[in-house]
Amino acid sequence: MHSNLRRALPALTALAFTAGAAVLAAPAAHAEPACGRPPVQYSVDGGANWTNSATFPALSGTVQVRLAGQPTAGCDYHVSLGSYETQGATWATSGRxxxxxxxxxxxxxxxxxDTLDVxxxxxxxxxxxxxxxxxxxxxxxxxxxxLPHYPDEPFSGLQxxxxxxxxxxxxxPTAGPTSPAPTSPATASPATTTAAVPASATPTATPTAAGTASAAPAPSSGAPASTQHPAPAQATATTTATAAPALAATGADDGLLAATAVGATALVAAGCAAVYAGRRRAARRSSLTR
Structure with a gap:
């Protein structure tokens, strides 16, 4: 049994060394480099001057950035440029x-x-x-x-x-007085022609009767008695009647027209009777004087 262990011991020792080396090498293969804060410089004049000052020397919408020195291999450095409108000229008075x-x-x-452009x-x-x-x-x-708001800065430690x-x-500017808008000239409406309706004329009749009786001249002394009758007097009767034509729209009364005509006729007849009576009286006086 001891001989078996002595034969296996070299193999176990070699295996232990191999496993230990693998364990020690594994963390080194997967370790990430410590990148830290990016060593960035910037320029606001097209690359003529580079700085890492914490304050921009002037306002510029185009900023060039670069990694300074020898950057670590395998590291990514993100750089951003933000533009904001504020309520004041300093960080303490920037407000909203x-x-x-x-x-x-x-x-x-x-x-x-690279270049950042805002x-x-x-x-x-x-x-x-x-x-x-x-x-x-x-x-x-x-x-x-x-958003940045004094005294809180969202990118604090990264600025x-x-x-x-x-x-x-x-x-x-305040709104000035508003001038009235020009008005368009009024459109002339076509003239409306109204037909004039003639006033209804009331028929009028002005009978004029004039009777003139003149005594016959005295007979001459040499004339026979039978021929000395007075000459008949000249009777003049003038009747004027003016009547406007009746219009259908005037509503003229036919009875009124008829009454007017009868009245005119009566006046003419009365005039004739007066003339006749005058002639009779003249003849009677003539016969009495003889």
């Missing part, structure tokens, strides 16, 4: 902020330089630019991505550089 735009990139040992989303008045080392967009859409400044927005 409004998200305007965002750009992000990932830098590696192979891709160590030039189309710069603040018009007071504002803030924030360059920070994480690929998250802090736009206030949820609780995990709040690389920032800018606060600007000027107050001009006051909004």
């Amino acid at each position: 902020q409004t998200f305007l735009g965002w750009a992000t990139t990932t830098l590696t040992r192979e891709h160590y330089r 030039s189309g989303h710069l603040p018009r008045c007071f504002g803030e630019l924030a360059l920070y080392g994480v690929g998250e967009k802090y736009d206030g859409n949820d609780g995990d991505h709040p 690389i550089a920032s800018w606060n400044g600007g000027t107050a927005c001009p006051p909004k």
